Amino acid sequence: MDTKQSDVIIIGAGASGLIAANIAVERGKTVILLEKKSQMGLKLRITGKGHCNITNNCDKQSFLSHISNKDFFLPAFERFSNKDLIDFFSKRNVSMVVERGERVYPESKKALDVFLCLIKDLENNDKVTIKKDCKVEKLIIKDNCVVGVKTNQGEIFANNVILATGGNTYQTTGSCGDGYKLAKQANHNIIRPLPILVGLRTKEGYERRLQDFEVKNCEVRIEDKLRNIVAKEFGDIYLDEYGVSGPIILTLSRLIAQELDKEEQLYLIIDYKPKISEEKLYLEIQNTVRERRIESIGSVLRKWFAKDMVNEVADKCRLNARSMAKNITEKDMKNILWYMKQRRQEIIGDMGWNEAIVTKGGVSLEEIDSKTMKSKKVNNLYFCGEVIDLDADTGGFNLQIAFSTGVLSASSID
Ligand SMILES: Cc1cc2nc3c(=O)[nH]c(=O)nc-3n(C[C@H](O)[C@H](O)[C@H](O)COP(=O)(O)OP(=O)(O)OC[C@H]3O[C@@H](n4cnc5c(N)ncnc54)[C@H](O)[C@@H]3O)c2cc1C
Numbered sequence: 001m002d003t004k005q006s007d008v009i010i011i012g013a014g015a016s017g018l019i020a021a022n023i024a025v026e027r028g029k030t031v032i033l034l035e036k037k038s039q040m041g042l043k044l045r046i047t048g049k050g051h052c053n054i055t056n057n058c059d060k061q062s063f064l065s066h067i068s069n070k071d072f073f074l075p076a077f078e079r080f081s082n083k084d085l086i087d088f089f090s091k092r093n094v095s096m097v098v099e100r101g102e103r104v105y106p107e108s109k110k111a112l113d114v115f116l117c118l119i120k121d122l123e124n125n126d127k128v129t130i131k132k133d134c135k136v137e138k139l140i141i142k143d144n145c146v147v148g149v150k151t152n153q154g155e156i157f158a159n160n161v162i163l164a165t166g167g168n169t170y171q172t173t174g175s176c177g178d179g180y181k182l183a184k185q186a187n188h189n190i191i192r193p194l195p196i197l198v199g200l201r202t203k204e205g206y207e208r209r210l211q212d213f214e215v216k217n218c219e220v221r222i223e224d225k226l227r228n229i230v231a232k233e234f235g236d237i238y239l240d241e242y243g244v245s246g247p248i249i250l251t252l253s254r255l256i257a258q259e260l261d262k263e264e265q266l267y268l269i270i271d272y273k274p275k276i277s278e279e280k281l282y283l284e285i286q287n288t289v290r291e292r293r294i295e296s297i298g299s300v301l302r303k304w305f306a307k308d309m310v311n312e313v314a315d316k317c318r319l320n321a322r323s324m325a326k327n328i329t330e331k332d333m334k335n336i337l338w339y340m341k342q343r344r345q346e347i348i349g350d351m352g353w354n355e356a357i358v359t360k361g362g363v364s365l366e367e368i369d370s371k372t373m374k375s376k377k378v379n380n381l382y383f384c385g386e387v388i389d390l391d392a393d394t395g396g397f398n399l400q401i402a403f404s405t406g407v408l409s410a411s412s413i414d
Pocket of ligand 1: 011012013014015016017034035036037040041042043044046047048049052053054055134135136137164165166167169170173174175176178179356357358384385386387395396397398399400402
């Protein structure tokens with residue numbers, strides 16, 4: 001194929017770039033797909049712990065409420081919604097199942113099947129040129145119009161360019177912020193990228209023995225130094241040496257990303273018994289200690305905590321787990337209550353780019369036409385996926401952003 005006559009160059013063969021390539025081909029366009037890694041779709045293949053939580057089956061309003069900028073996302077979602085996505089894959093023999101929290105997965109529970117489905121119509125297609133190990137280093141812009149790209153394999157020209165380079169997380173998969181540099185070159189502003197959907201580091205952390213210990217059905221609150229509640233969530237968490245992670249912590253990390261970035265002092269409080277009031281719980285502690293006075297403190301603590309946590313709780317409450325419960329004072333009981341409901345741990349940051357699931361920030365939405373995904377700064381340049389300043393909660397919403405914006409960009413090229 002004569003690459004000079006191609007309709008579109010797509011930079012990045014991740015979720016958004018791959019679907020954009022499929023739609024462009026469906027529209028009869030000639031496509032050059034450039035991927036800097038030796039393999040395509042590396043991040044897509046590890047999504048949902050290899051199972052790929054591809055979208056969420058909730059209704060439109062609820063879906064949009066999970067997205068950072070629903071007005072911007074709406075046209076992309078209307079062009080290619082969660083239902084369209086399920087349809088798209090079903091028609092290509094990848095059927096989906098809906099699980100807890102309306103999370104949608106391929107029936108096979110294999111992210112690889114999603115990836116293989118997306119490349120099936122691209123490989124061995126004479127309208128598509130795929131170049132791997134091909135890193136785009138620069139956009140070639142002439143008279144305010146993008147005409148091609150400079151890569152480590154030379155210059156390539158086409159009528160349109162779609163920038164689908166992803167964010168800045170899990171950098172071994174290939175997404176390491178290249179897109180921001182390329183967009184800047186086209187005079188786009190970049191909203192400061194921040195790692196989100198990531199574990200939080202606390203000053204003290206937990207005993208190493210407790211690595212990945214799961215605490216179910218707790219409430220986690222984030223408070224500022226004046227004890228105002230900044231955010232709170234109910235659900236499951238994991239404890240580790242450096243802090244906390246798990247589903248609700250990921251959600252919270254997204255809500256406090258900007259405060260963390262500004263190094264505001266924030267505190268994390270785990271309420272281990274959110275359904276019981278402090279007064280009731282204190283009475284329960286008093287009665288239990290009284291009734292079980294000849295047992296060890298460790299054994300009494302087992303009433304509220306799993307065995308593995310007993311030493312941690314005793315330690316933080318300055319109690320000897322082996323001592324008899326009859327030695328527990330009123331102050332000790334207040335300490336136990338404090339641990340269960342009020343212990344404030346200072347948050348000292350997040351677990352960083354290599355553990356974050358998604359990037360918040362990216363190419364400013366003000367400079368992209370949301371109806372087409374076209375750059376308002378440079379002609380024939382389009383954006384899709386995580387490189388733009390759109391992000392969402394966990395639950396399949398981020399992949400839907402990638403797929404919806406990918407479809408819209410490829411539907412919009414001339
Ligand atoms: C561990 C993990 C699990 C996740 N699980 C889920 C999940 O279950 N559900 C969900 O909704 N979301 C999930 N996500 C988020 C989701 O994977 C991303 O939001 C999505 O992949 C973004 O798609 P993208 O196409 O924008 O970017 P990417 O998938 O990151 O693809 C970008 C591609 O561009 C290539 N590239 C970058 N720079 C260049 C360059 N200069 N030249 C050429 N190529 C380049 C990269 O190598 C990469 O292949 C998960 C993320 C992670 C890290």
